[in-house]
Each structure stands twice: as C-alpha cells, then as structure tokens.
Amino acid sequence: MVSPNTPESPGGASASAAPRSIKDVVIRLAGNSQDGIQAIGGFLARLAGRSDQDVMTYMTIPSTISGGPSIFQVRMGTGDILSAGDRADLLVAFYQHSYDAHIGSLRPGGVLLYDADHVKPAEGDHRFTNVACPITTGTIEAVGGTAKDKGKNIYVLGLIARIFDLEVPKLTQLIRERFGGKNEDIVRNALLAFDAGYAWPQNNLRDLFYRFEAIDRATAVSGKTQVTLDGNSAIAYGFLAAGVRHGAGYPITPWSSIMEILRTELPKYGGVFVQCEDEIASISTALGFSYTGNVAITGSAGPGLSLKMEALSWATMAEMPIVVVNVQRGGPSTGMPTNVEQSDLMQAIYGSHGDTPRVVLAPKNVEDCFYLAIEAVRIARAYSTPVLLLTDQALSSRIEAFDEPDLKALMVAPGPDRTERPADFKPYPLDRQTRHAPAGTRIASGKYPVVTGLEHDEFGHPTGSPKLHSQMNAKRREKIKALAATLPPPELGGDASGEALIVTWGSNYGPAREALERIRAAGVAAGHLHIRHVHPLPPGLEEILGRYRKVIVAELNDEGVYGFGQFTTLLRARYALPSIVSICKTDGLTFKVSELVAGVARHLGNATLESLVSQARPSPLAAR
Amino acid sequence: MSTAVATPPPPAGAPLTKKILTADHPTWCPGCGDFAVLASFYRVLEKLQYPHEKIVTFAGIGCSSRFPYFVNTHGGHFIHGRALPFAAGISLGGDDLHVFVFGGDGDGFSIGGNHLTHTARKNVRITYVIMDNSVYGLTKKQTSPTSPIGFKSKTDPWGALDQPINPMRTLLNSGATFVARSHATQVNHMTEMMLRAARHDGFSVVEILSECVEFFEGAFDAAVPRKGGNWVLIDEKKNDGSAEDAARHDVTDEVAAFQLAGLGWPGKFGVFYENKTRRTKNAIEAELIAKTREKTKGATDLALLQATFAKLR
Numbered sequence: 013m014v015s016p017n018t019p020e021s022p023g024g025a026s027a028s029a030a031p032r033s034i035k036d037v038v039i040r041l042a043g044n045s046q047d048g049i050q051a052i053g054g055f056l057a058r059l060a061g062r063s064d065q066d067v068m069t070y071m072t073i074p075s076t077i078s079g080g081p082s083i084f085q086v087r088m089g090t091g092d093i094l095s096a097g098d099r100a101d102l103l104v105a106f107y108q109h110s111y112d113a114h115i116g117s118l119r120p121g122g123v124l125l126y127d128a129d130h131v132k133p134a135e136g137d138h139r140f141t142n143v144a145c146p147i148t149t150g151t152i153e154a155v156g157g158t159a160k161d162k163g164k165n166i167y168v169l170g171l172i173a174r175i176f177d178l179e180v181p182k183l184t185q186l187i188r189e190r191f192g193g194k195n196e197d198i199v200r201n202a203l204l205a206f207d208a209g210y211a212w213p214q215n216n217l218r219d220l221f222y223r224f225e226a227i228d229r230a231t232a233v234s235g236k237t238q239v240t241l242d243g244n245s246a247i248a249y250g251f252l253a254a255g256v257r258h259g260a261g262y263p264i265t266p267w268s269s270i271m272e273i274l275r276t277e278l279p280k281y282g283g284v285f286v287q288c289e290d291e292i293a294s295i296s297t298a299l300g301f302s303y304t305g306n307v308a309i310t311g312s313a314g315p316g317l318s319l320k321m322e323a324l325s326w327a328t329m330a331e332m333p334i335v336v337v338n339v340q341r342g343g344p345s346t347g348m349p350t351n352v353e354q355s356d357l358m359q360a361i362y363g364s365h366g367d368t369p370r371v372v373l374a375p376k377n378v379e380d381c382f383y384l385a386i387e388a389v390r391i392a393r394a395y396s397t398p399v400l401l402l403t404d405q406a407l408s409s410r411i412e413a414f415d416e417p418d419l420k421a422l423m424v425a426p427g428p429d430r431t432e433r434p435a436d437f438k439p440y441p442l443d444r445q446t447r448h449a450p451a452g453t454r455i456a457s458g459k460y461p462v463v464t465g466l467e468h469d470e471f472g473h474p475t476g477s478p479k480l481h482s483q484m485n486a487k488r489r490e491k492i493k494a495l496a497a498t499l500p501p502p503e504l505g506g507d508a509s510g511e512a513l514i515v516t517w518g519s520n521y522g523p524a525r526e527a528l529e530r531i532r533a534a535g536v537a538a539g540h541l542h543i544r545h546v547h548p549l550p551p552g553l554e555e556i557l558g559r560y561r562k563v564i565v566a567e568l569n570d571e572g573v574y575g576f577g578q579f580t581t582l583l584r585a586r587y588a589l590p591s592i593v594s595i596c597k598t599d600g601l602t603f604k605v606s607e608l609v610a611g612v613a614r615h616l617g618n619a620t621l622e623s624l625v626s627q628a629r630p631s632p633l634a635a636r
Numbered sequence: 637m638s639t640a641v642a643t644p645p646p647p648a649g650a651p652l653t654k655k656i657l658t659a660d661h662p663t664w665c666p667g668c669g670d671f672a673v674l675a676s677f678y679r680v681l682e683k684l685q686y687p688h689e690k691i692v693t694f695a696g697i698g699c700s701s702r703f704p705y706f707v708n709t710h711g712g713h714f715i716h717g718r719a720l721p722f723a724a725g726i727s728l729g730g731d732d733l734h735v736f737v738f739g740g741d742g743d744g745f746s747i748g749g750n751h752l753t754h755t756a757r758k759n760v761r762i763t764y765v766i767m768d769n770s771v772y773g774l775t776k777k778q779t780s781p782t783s784p785i786g787f788k789s790k791t792d793p794w795g796a797l798d799q800p801i802n803p804m805r806t807l808l809n810s811g812a813t814f815v816a817r818s819h820a821t822q823v824n825h826m827t828e829m830m831l832r833a834a835r836h837d838g839f840s841v842v843e844i845l846s847e848c849v850e851f852f853e854g855a856f857d858a859a860v861p862r863k864g865g866n867w868v869l870i871d872e873k874k875n876d877g878s879a880e881d882a883a884r885h886d887v888t889d890e891v892a893a894f895q896l897a898g899l900g901w902p903g904k905f906g907v908f909y910e911n912k913t914r915r916t917k918n919a920i921e922a923e924l925i926a927k928t929r930e931k932t933k934g935a936t937d938l939a940l941l942q943a944t945f946a947k948l949r
Contacts, residue, residue: 288754308725
C-alpha cells in the first residue's frame with residue numbers, strides 16, 4: 013500500500029509478508045508531555061470511532077504544568093473493548109527514560125519500537141521484538157526547515173498506521189480536520205511527517221504487519237454512527253441535552269474541562285456559566301440559579317467538594333435541585349491530583365452536617381457519563397433534591413467511541429415554570445413532593461414563599477417544633493426512598509448464582525467484566541453486578557447478593573481501619589451479609605484485569621485460579 | 637408562625653402597601669435598630685411599586701439576616717456569608733427580578749468578605765443592605781470585624797485588640813458601583829439611600845449603622861443629635877456652576893470618596909460613590925449571548941448539539 017499524500021513515496025514492491033490477523037492490540041506511547049503523545053492517541057481513537065474498531069484509551073498526564081514524562085495507552089480492536097488493557101503489545105519509547113520506565117509494561121513477545129536517536133535498549137534482552145527507528149531524524153528529514161523535531165508524533169502515527177494497516181484516507185482526513193484552518197504549512201508538514209513514518213516500515217520491517225479481524229456484521233451490536241470523546245466532555249454535553257443552561261464553578265483538576273466546555277458552549281444556548289471566586293461561591297451561585305427555576309450544575313474534585321458541603325446541606329434542607337459533579341482523584345488533601353481513586357464515596361453520600369439524604373450516581377464508562385448526566389438532572393428536577401455525579405480522573409480524560417446518541421429523543425427543554433401557583437401553594441407540603449415556585453412566579457394567594465436552611469413549617473417559616481422537625485426529616489428521607497423504588501435493577505452479568513459475585517461501581521465496570529470472563533473460563537461459577545445508582549441503592553439487591561458464596565466488591569480506595577472499602581462498608585451495613593468482602597487498592601491507577609482475577613482467587617481460596625494469573629499471556633504480536 | 641392567614645388576596649395589580657408586604661412578626665429584641673431598617677424598606681417598596689412577584693429578598697445568617705421572613709416577597713435564608721453569590725445566581729438567572737440582600741457586618745465583612753469583593757467587581761445587579769451593629773449579636777456578644785478597638789466582648793474581655801474594617805473604604809476598594817452610608821435612627825435618609833441604591837443599575841451597597849441594644853448599646857450615639865452626637869450629611873455636588881459647588885463632594889470621584897471615608901468617627905452620611913458608566917455583568921453576559929447567537933444564526937438547541945456531535949464522529 014502506498015500513501016496517497018506524496019507522489020514521490022516509495023511504492024510498488026513490498027518486502028513484507030501478508031499481514032497477520034489480530035483481534036485487538038494495546039499500544040503504549042511513552043514520551044514527554046510536550047511531544048503531542050495525546051494527539052496520537054486522539055487520532056487513533058477518532059479513527060477507531062469511524063471504523064469498525066472499538067476503542068478505549070488510557071492517559072496519564074503529569075501534574076507538572078509543562079514537560080515531564082507522559083504516556084498514552086490505547087487499546088483498539090474488533091468488537092467491544094472493555095478496558096484499556098493490563099499490559100502493552102507495542103511500546104513506542106521516545107526517550108531513554110520512557111524505555112526505562114515502561115519496558116516492564118510490555119507483554120512477552122511484544123514489540124518495542126524505539127527512537128534510535130535517543131534510546132539504547134538493554135543488551136541481551138530477547139523477550140521482545142526490538143525495532144530501532146530513527147524517529148527524530150526521520151521527522152526532521154521529512155519536514156525540514158525550522159520545525160526541528162516537531163511532528164514526531166505524526167511520524168509515529170504514520171508508523172502505526174502502516175504496521176496495523178489502518179485506513180489512511182480516514183487518518184489523513186482527520187489530520188486535515190485537526191490542523192486545517194490554522195495554516196496550510198502546518199497541514200503540509202503534518203502530512204509530510206505522516207508519509208515519512210508510513211513509508212519507513214516498508215523497507216525496514218520484514219513481518220511486523222497486522223490487520224484487525226473483520227467485524228462480524230451479523231452479530232454486531234450496532235451499525236450506528238460512532239462518536240469519540242472523553243468522559244468530561246460527555247458529562248458537559250449530557251447537561252446540555254438535559255436542558256441545563258446555568259452553572260458555576262472554580263478550576264480544579266480534573267474537573268476544569270467540564271466548566272471550560274460549558275463556559276464556551278452555554279452562550280450559544282442562551283445560558284450563563286459563571287467562574288466564581290471559590291468553591292463555596294460556585295455552589296451558592298448554582299443554587300441561586302436553581303432558585304430561579306433554572307436547574308443548575310456545579311462541580312469539583314474532592315477538596316472542592318469538601319468546601320461545598322455546607323451549601324449542599326442547605327440544598328437538602330431547602331429542597332433545592334442542583335447537580336454537583338465530583339471528578340474523584342487521589343486523596344486525602346491535594347493527594348495525587350492527576351491519578352484515579354474512588355475515595356470520595358462516603359463524602360458524597362454523607363459528607364455534610366446533619367441528616368442529608370441526597371442522590372449519588374456513578375457512571376461506568378464514557379458513554380454512561382453522557383446518559384447519567386441527563387439522569388442526574390432529571391432526578392434533581394423530579395425530586396427537588398441535590399444529586400451528585402461521582403466520576404473519576406480515569407473517566408475524565410479517557411477517550412471512548414460509542415453510538416451517537418439520539419439527541420432528538422433526549423433533548424429536554426430548559427426554562428423555569430413561572431405559571432401562576434394556586435392560592436393553596438406551599439413550598440414544603442408534608443403530604444406532597446416539594447415543587448418550588450421560582451422567583452418571578454405569581455402566587456394567587458399573594459403570600460410569597462421563603463426557601464430556607466432553618467427547619468421550617470410548610471410555608472418555609474422557621475419552627476422550633478420537635479414534631480415538625482421529625483416530620484420534615486421524614487419528608488426529605490421518604491422522597492429519596494420513593495426514588496429508590498423506581499430505580500431499574502442493576503446490570504448482572506455471568507452466572508445468576510455461584511461461587512463469587514464481583515460487585516463494582518464507577519469506572520471499574522470494564523476491567524471487572526473482562527475479569528469475569530477469565531474467571532468463568534477457568535470453570536468458576538461467577539457473576540458481576542455493576543451499580544450506577546450508588547445512593548440510594550436500587551431494590552432487589554439483597555436477593556441477588558444472597559445467591560453467591562462470596563460477594564467481592566472491587567473499589568479504588570483504602571480498606572480502612574476495619575478492612576473494607578467504602579462501598580463494601582455501606583453494603584455490609586445495608587445487607588448485613590458476612591459474605592461481603594473487598595478488593596481495594598490505592599496505587600492511583602485503574603484496576604488491571606489480572607489484579608481482579610487474583611483478588612477473586614484469593615477470596616475464594618482457589619489456587620488454580622490464582623496460578624492462572626501468574627501465567628504470562630504472550631502478546632498477539634509475538635513472532636511466530 | 638405560619639403566614640397562612642385567612643385574608644383575601646389583593647387583586648392583581650393592586651398597589652403594594654406595607655400591609656401586603658408584611659409577613660412574620662420580627663424576632664428582633666425590642667429597641668433593635670433593624671426594626672427601622674425594615675420600616676424603611678417597606679417604604680422603599682411602596683415607592684418603587686415593582687410587580688410583587690419580581691421582588692426577591694435574600695439573606696445569610698445573623699440577626700439582621702432574619703429579614704426575609706418579615707417581608708412578604710419571594711425570598712430566602714441562605715448560609716452564613718454566602719448570600720451574595722447566591723443572589724448573583726438569582727440576578728443572572730432571572731434578569732427581570734429585583735434582588736435585595738440583607739445582612740450584618742459579620743456576613744458582609746468577615747465570613748463573606750471574599751464574596752463581597754468579587755460580586756462587586758463583577759458588578760452584578762443586586763442591592764445589598766449591610767446592617768452594621770459592630771458586634772455578633774445572634775451568638776451573644778463576640779467581637780465583630782467592625783468592633784472598635786477597646787470594645788469589651790466575650791471574645792475580648794479586655795477590649796478588642798484588632799484594627800476594625802473601614803466599611804466605606806472596603807466597599808470602595810471592592811469596586812462596588814454605588815456606595816452609601818446611613819443610620820437606623822434616620823428613617824427618611826435610610827429610605828432615600830435604599831431607593832437610590834435600588835434604582836442604581838449595578839451592584840449597590842448601603843451600610844446602615846444599626847444599634848444592637850442588647851450587646852453594644854450606644855455604639856452609634858456619636859451620630860445621634862439627641863444623644864449629643866453630630867449627624868453630618870455629605871454635601872453632594874449639584875453641578876450648578878455656583879462658587880460653593882466647587883467644595884461639594886463629587887460622587888463620581890473615587891479618590892474624594894476614599895478621603896471622605898477616612899474622616900474620624902462618626903464621619904459623614906450619604907452617597908460616597910456612584911459609577912453609572914461601568915456595565916453590569918448582567919448586560920455583559922446578555923451581550924455575549926446575543927453576539928454568540930448571531931454567529932450561530934439562531935440555530936435551535938437541538939441543531940447546535942447535533943452539530944457538536946457531528947464533529948465528534
């Protein structure tokens with residue numbers, strides 16, 4: 013195959029053998045953050061979205077502002093991809109430090125592709141297929157001029173495109189879309205770098221050529237158009253679909269990109285997003301918006317959520333709808349701001365003073381970020397309650413491809429309901445769901461309502477009545493219970509009963525589903541239960557949990573003083589089952605499939621299953 | 637305490653009167669200066685005659701922050717110090733609303749100090765009335781940010797040690813576009829100041845010295861003539877070309893206002909500063925929306941979001 017972009021590309025005779033068929037591949041790109049490594053990942057993700065491959069990416073960004081090591085891992089293949097993959101099949105190492113830090117992540121038989129200008133691999137290491145490619149000089153020769161080695165990332169994209177037989181017209185179209193509009197020279201240079209990278213394997217590699225299996229169209233789940241985006245974008249667009257036109261926030265990693273998108277997008281929709289002076293002002297302003305009948309959103313990461321807690325308690329007391337996003341990162345305190353953790357669950361559910369029943373939802377993947385954002389706004393409106401959307405750092409920056417949503421069916425009309433309220437209107441009726449009359453609404457009785465953080469009577473006026481405090485606490489609790497009764501049963505995969513039930517929430521969904529398949533393939537009867545409505549819990553769980561010998565909850569937080577993770581603790585308190593145990597870890601990374609299989613094996617005392625984990629599985633790229 | 641009284645509702649469009657605007661009976665101590673502020677506020681609303689449902693009264697926490705329960709309008713009682721950002725949400729979320737915030741010196745200058753600065757610099761259309769009693773009254777006599785040095789409180793039994801805030805200088809510095817000062821014993825003056833503040837297009841603040849008779853009796857006597865004090869009004873420039881006009885205070889002159897705010901206790905009362913040229917955040921955001929929508933040629937929300945997703949294919 014010849015690149016179509018430069019007529020002088022070498023063409024014709026190929027030294028290579030026919031490409032080998034593979035199902036999926038994990039590519040890890042390791043370099044520095046200014047090398048545009050994320051851009052390669054972005055191109056591959058977008059390409060996969062436009063092809064038959066599914067894709068999931070994994071990205072780490074150093075918490076330093078510019079420079080420093082950075083990696084991007086992308087797994088692409090045929091059919092559903094559930095996790096970013098435990099270990100890499102192809103490692104592209106830009107520098108010696110990239111090689112040193114990441115060679116351990118390469119599977120036996122995998123391919124090490126390194127920049128011969130910068131990297132010297134260990135001598136005598138024959139575990140991998142080593143490919144020395146002059147990435148830096150190749151880029152400089154191709155682009156020329158003053159660009160130096162800028163464009164190395166696009167050169168590598170060309171290499172990968174050739175090795176995996178990717179669709180060049182689609183990729184070059186993506187390059188044009190990405191760089192077009194800036195400067196024709198930039199597009200030209202990018203295409204030159206791409207072509208040079210694409211041409212290099214032709215004469216330098218003998219048999220490292222692969223092609224993804226064709227998708228079985230008859231059994232394919234969807235033939236729909238795919239969209240490719242990260243979790244934070246999916247949340248922001250979900251809010252737009254849900255009719256949210258107002259919000260407020262304060263920058264904090266990894267939440268900021270949600271507020272950046274909304275600040276940019278909302279004016280188009282006639283909305284306002286306010287960047288506030290601090291976290292407290294952000295939630296206060298958002299509650300002010302909600303009070304005008306424009307259900308608003310705010311968000312943060314763990315430390316900022318702590319600052320919002322007093323106002324969140326007010327929202328419960330005043331029964332004011334609001335959606336608060338919390339993109340969890342490593343804690344406590346500033347902790348590990350660019351790493352993933354699920355340690356804010358208790359804070360999300362119970363973080364405020366007083367009894368504060370509220371709703372907590374956790375998306376399972378990027379697609380779910382979009383749909384749960386809509387669901388969060390729906391619940392906030394319907395139950396006049398604060399709702400927390402508990403996502404995490406891994407989801408925030410991960411790029412996935414999924415079916416384009418049917419926006420026509422999903423769009424919710426924004427705007428306050430200012431129709432006049434009848435004379436018997438009360439903001440806090442004891443026998444009905446609170447439906448606030450937004451400021452600006454006429455009340456037929458001429459008596460206007462007060463919304464308040466003091467315990468109040470049905471009209472919102474302060475009361476010290478012990479009876480009313482009990483009744484109002486019950487009102488606030490019962491509406492959350494009423495919501496719980498309407499929740500759909502959670503997704504149960506695998507065996508309906510047996511030895512082990514893996515329970516997950518949040519972004520652990522994918523790795524757990526893969527782990528389940530490996531565990532069942534080893535002959536263990538096991539199921540996987542994933543919970544998106546984390547609080548309140550959906551009905552019927554007790555019966556499901558009781559069907560397995562061990563209920564093993566996998567979560568990214570510490571096992572705590574009593575040996576159980578945060579969600580595990582809640583499930584034990586709620587269902588009082590001694591069979592509920594934890595797999596916890598806090599290394600700042602998402603679960604590997606092998607870690608979950610090992611954890612399940614340990615809890616079951618199943619040595620066969622445990623030994624399965626230690627068997628190294630060779631890379632599909634391994635030389636025959 | 638319920639407001640569900642069996643009186644017939646006023647006919648739609650009936651003029652707003654004190655009777656209509658009255659809600660719960662105030663919980664303040666007898667003799668509290670805040671009663672007079674409330675009475676003045678009824679008069680302000682009677683004069684303004686805004687549509688009843690478009691008036692919003694909000695507050696934070698403190699004695700004075702009980703205000704919204706005593707006024708029959710849309711309103712609420714938020715958390716300590718955060719009423720201003722909440723009110724910013726109301727103002728920007730409902731541009732046709734008339735938003736009044738009431739609070740004390742603790743709310744405004746201590747726990748909520750940062751919000752005062754930022755709401756002021758953004759010039760959000762809000763009228764903010766600070767009822768300053770120079771003491772924490774609801775919690776029964778602790779030193780407040782405006783307590784003078786030497787004031788004996790439960791937290792400073794030997795007398796307050798820290799330099800108090802100068803409210804006028806703080807407000808001028810914050811970027812508030814209307815800054816005035818009044819005294820709870822001067823009902824006509826208070827009414828005039830609040831009226832001018834309400835009519836100001838932007839973030840307007842009136843600080844009212846309002847005595848706490850329980851915990852800081854006589855705090856503001858220095859400005860009460862019948863107690864031997866001096867009630868001195870700011871002589872505002874009339875721009876009439878007269879010789880004496882040159883010596884009068886120009887309310888558009890920030891430096892002059894700052895100097896005026898530095899006068900010895902009890903200082904002068906009236907409008908210190910007024911800036912009619914700075915635009916409100918309400919107007920700026922509305923213009924941003926209008927300009928953005930011009931570019932998207934009035935596309936529907938659905939079409940806009942569909943176009944965004946088309947780019948993600």
